[in-house]
Amino acid sequence: MSATNDKKLIVGNWKMNMNVHESSIFVHKLSKEIAVHRDVEVVVAPTFLALQPVSLQIERRQFKLASQNLYWRDHGAYTGEVSASQLRGLVDYAIIGHSERRHVFHEHDKDIRSKVQAAIRNGIKPILCVGETAHQRAAGETTDVIHDQLIGGLANVTSEEFSHITVAYEPVWAIGTGNNALPDDAKKAARSIRRQIEHLYGRKSAESLRILYGGSVKSDNAASYLATEGIDGLLVGGASLSVHDFSVIVAAAHDMEND
Numbered sequence: 182m183s184a185t186n187d188k189k190l191i192v193g194n195w196k197m198n199m200n201v202h203e204s205s206i207f208v209h210k211l212s213k214e215i216a217v218h219r220d221v222e223v224v225v226a227p228t229f230l231a232l233q234p235v236s237l238q239i240e241r242r243q244f245k246l247a248s249q250n251l252y253w254r255d256h257g258a259y260t261g262e263v264s265a266s267q268l269r270g271l272v273d274y275a276i277i278g279h280s281e282r283r284h285v286f287h288e289h290d291k292d293i294r295s296k297v298q299a300a301i302r303n304g305i306k307p308i309l310c311v312g313e314t315a316h317q318r319a320a321g322e323t324t325d326v327i328h329d330q331l332i333g334g335l336a337n338v339t340s341e342e343f344s345h346i347t348v349a350y351e352p353v354w355a356i357g358t359g360n361n362a363l364p365d366d367a368k369k370a371a372r373s374i375r376r377q378i379e380h381l382y383g384r385k386s387a388e389s390l391r392i393l394y395g396g397s398v399k400s401d402n403a404a405s406y407l408a409t410e411g412i413d414g415l416l417v418g419g420a421s422l423s424v425h426d427f428s429v430i431v432a433a434a435h436d437m438e439n440d
């Protein structure tokens with residue numbers, strides 16, 4: 182796992198969309214649209230089923246793969262789960278603690294923390310998702326929620342291991358709603374995340390941490406987040422299912438680096 186923190190990171194989370202065949206066709210089309218940029222790292226997170234075939238298809242300088250989840254035990258009697266050790270070598274990243282995992286599948290910080298550790302143990306870089314619900318936001322609890330989720334997810338991660346972590350700020354109310362957060366909200370959240378990381382891991386770790394924004398990122402608003410202080414990339418859901426939109430978003434990241 183090498184440090185690539187100076188690059189913008191664009192992650193497409195396909196969620197439970199596209200079968201293996203469709204995923205393969207999609208990646209083929211995407212590979213024609215997205216140029217290899219040294220300054221932008223592009224990651225796609227298809228269904229578990231498609232990871233293996235897609236991994237044989239892609240040029241890793243062009244795309245990398247992420248799993249959308251993983252299980253924290255390495256093997257054993259855990260029917261239906263996929264472990265970090267099974268994903269080892271196949272994916273570079275794993276999305277961990279996504280709000281759908283937290284809120285639909287009732288994952289708690291304890292599970293998320295074990296998953297973060299399992300990923301690191303298996304050479305997979307965790308993308309730890311944090312963010313508040315609309316209710317928590319209305320109650321003025323955004324900073325506290327993020328704080329608790331960071332503490333919960335990162336407990337036992339050493340300073341050395343921390344260099345492999347990416348944090349995605351994804352306000353729950355902005356995910357899949359078209360109701361995206363203002364760049365200024367993302368800036369404030371990134372600032373408070375960095376402040377907390379500085380407190381936990383020191384200034385260097387805080388400065389080199391990559392923070393992504395996610396929540397209704399589209400081709401027409403991506404640039405505004407990429408230009409936001411403290412935001413180093415994007416976690417894209419719906420818009421990553423369109424070859425055109427996702428390539429526009431990647432191109433925006435490239436343009437930003439070259440301005």
Ligand code: PGA
Nearest residue numbers: 356357396397398418419
């Ligand atoms: P969205 O999803 O872009 O469709 O809002 C983002 C995410 O869930 O990561």
